[in-house]
Amino acid sequence: MLETPADQPLADSRRAVPRTDTVLAEPAVRAATERLGATIVKDAVRRAQDRCRRGELAPDEVPSAALASLPPTATALRRVLNATGVVVHTNLGRAPLSPAAVEALGVAAGATDVELDLATGRRGRRGRSALAALAAAVPDAGGVHVVNNGAAALALVTAALTGTGRGPRDEVVIARGELVEIGDGFRIPELLESVGGRLREVGTTNRVHAEDYRAALGERTAFVLKVHPSNFLVSGFTSSVELPVLARLAGEHGVPLVADIGSGLLAPHPxxxxxxxxxxxxRAGADLVTASGDKLLGGPQCGLMLGAAELVEQLRRHPFARALRVDKLTLAALEATLTGPESPVARSLAADPRALRTRAERIRDRLADVVEVSAVETVAAVGGGGAPEVPLASAAVSLPVALHAPLRADAVLPVVGRVERGALLLDLVAVAEADDDALVDAVRRALAGGAG
Structure with a gap:
């Protein structure tokens, strides 16, 4: 069938679309393939070819259009500026790593001596330098071990000390007010029961006494567990039992006292x-402490276990420990967090509110010509299920709320703030001063897109 004149332009445009292999052979496109992989680059080329078929691009524009649409890295994850005022934000990956930890990840990404003694050529203790750094950070611990998160640490303790339900000692004595939900529907009691523990709840929701623990301890007790309810605060008519008292009671019955502190704070913080x-x-008598590494410690996601050397070794050698083992990237980032300069979390916690206010005013002055903006004092939060009762004095840039969505959707660097009293606040407590220019640029791009 002959083509009609009306069909001719479409047919010509289809014939003019450059072949996929021709575009992929372009030097710049070939370099992008080596960096990002064939799948991502081919998808970008096909999208550009489709635009060419629709007449949106000239044939010679296909390679540059494909390159322009490529992501900066071979992951869908995006770097985000955390201007929410929550220092350890779970939805934003919790603790941002220090530059030293990021550099350590690059070293660990290749072949490393993670489990090799280079001096002897024989197998070495896995992650020995990271474990040594953790032990040095908490000298009171006779032994240390690392698993893949805080929940895994509690699961391993329960599986090892209750014999995963096989032995006569399968009860975990815990106060009712400490049966917390740790996020996304996961609950401490269900976690413990899933690996063979039987809960022996003591006290009431708001009050528990030493006598409650004493009455519950018996032949079936595997260990006493004290959980810090770090993601909520109960006040009023309350009482709890301190660690020294629990340590004495557990010792009288020959069972360990395990303290889950949650937040990963290794030493007291002013x-x-x-x-x-x-x-x-x-120091208060706990035989074992479990915690998260990606909260107040400011490191990668992992579960820390610190305590009596014999107990830690028992946990390390348990078969279930293999399933919870951390990889070389985690070990490297943890070591660098412990031995390197202070983490971004530590800097945020120590931030001077006056300095934050000065930064907010400078940003305000740079944006005053294009948008209604002000510098305001704010109250930030620790986040990550830690210190819910502690307000952090901070400062923010206040902008029209219409900028909220455009800033989140920014193609260059998304900015996530919070809406409060009808305004968008870009809180600076968790934003590095080096990112102030990027924040200003993001706001200008959002405004250029029509928001505000």
Missing amino acids: RLPDEPSAAHAL
């Missing part, structure tokens, strides 16, 4: 006086 630390818990 700005967080009520947040338990690993050092304090061990």
Whole structure:
């Protein structure tokens, strides 16, 4: 069938679309393939070819259009500026790593001596330098071990000490007020039961006494567990039993006292006086402390286990420990967090509100010509299920709320703030000063897109 004149332009445009292999052979496109992989680049080329078929691009524009649409890296994850005012934001990946930890990840990405003694050529203790750094950070711990998150640490303790339900000692004595939900529907009691523990709840929701523990301890007790309810605060008519008393009771019955402090604070922090630390818990009599590494410690996601050397070794050698083992990237980032300069989380917790206010005013002055903007004092939060009662004095840039969605959708660097009292606040407590220019640029791009 002959083509009609009306069909001719479409047919010509289809014939003019450059072949996929021709575009992929372009030097710049070939370099992008080596960096990002064939799948991502081919998809970009096909999208550009489709645009060419629709007449949106000239044939010679296909390679540059494909290159322009490529992501900066071979992951869908995007770097985000955390201007929410929550220092350890779970939805934004919790603790941002320090430059030293990021550099360590690059080293660990290749072949490393993670489990090799280079001096002897024989197998070495896995992650020995990271474990040594953790032990040095908490001298009160006779032994240390690392698993893949805080929940895994509790699961391993329960599986090892209750014999995964096979032995006569399968009860975990815990106060009812400490049966917390740790996020996304996961609950401590269900976690413990899933690996063979039987809960022996003591006290009431708001009050528990030493006699409650004493009455519950018996022949079936595997260990006593004290959980810091770090993601909520109960006040009023309350009482709890301190670690020294629990340590004495557990010792009288020959069972360990395990303290889950949650937040990963290794030593007392002056700005967080009520947040338990690993050092304090061990000195108070805990046989074992479990915690997260990606909260107040400011490191990668992992679960920390610190305590009596014999107990830690028992946990390390348990078969279930293999399933919870951390990889070389985690070990490298953890070591660098412990031995390197202070983490972004530590800097945020120590931030001077006056300095934050000065930064907010400078940003305000740079945007005043294009949008209604002000510098305001704010109250930030620790986040990550830690220190919910501790306000952090901070400062923010206040903008029209219409900028909220455009800033989140920014193609260059998304900015996530919070809406409060009808305004968008870009809180600076968790934003590095080096990113102030990027924040200003993002706001200008959002405005250029029609928001505000």
